[in-house]
Amino acid sequence: MAWISLIFAGLFEMFGVAMMNRLNQKRNWQSVVLLVLGFGASFLFLSYAMKTLPMGTAYAIWTGIGASGGALLGMFFYGESKDWKRVVCISMVLGSAIGLKLIS
Structure with missing residues (x-):
């Protein structure tokens, strides 16, 4: 159950990061509440x-999901940008999170 909670946390x-972007575009109370x-x-x-x-482990995976996501x-x-270098770096972050799961 903890791993499912960790995925939801990520x-x-x-969602919070997306709402930060929305707040920068639309400065209203709904954006703040959602954030x-x-x-x-x-x-x-x-x-x-x-x-x-x-x-x-929990913090690394949480930040990995949040940053990659x-x-x-x-x-x-x-x-x-969808440059291949960005995709490779995102893959490395996700691969590290999977590695932590496998050894925990």
Whole structure:
């Protein structure tokens, strides 16, 4: 269950990052509320996962999902570069997160 919570934490982290971009585009209270809810849910799921998983592993995977997911969201929805070098770096981050899962 902790791993599922950690995945949800990463997904809410991605949502929070997307809402940061929305807040930069639209300065309104809905964007602020969605931003706070996204990051709040992310921290809630992360804290639940850390009751079972080692802190270093949980944090590394959470940040890996958030960073990779944020980069992918930028590439697919916000017109950021899809250069092969970026894709390789994102793959390395995800590969590291999978490696941590396999040895934990």
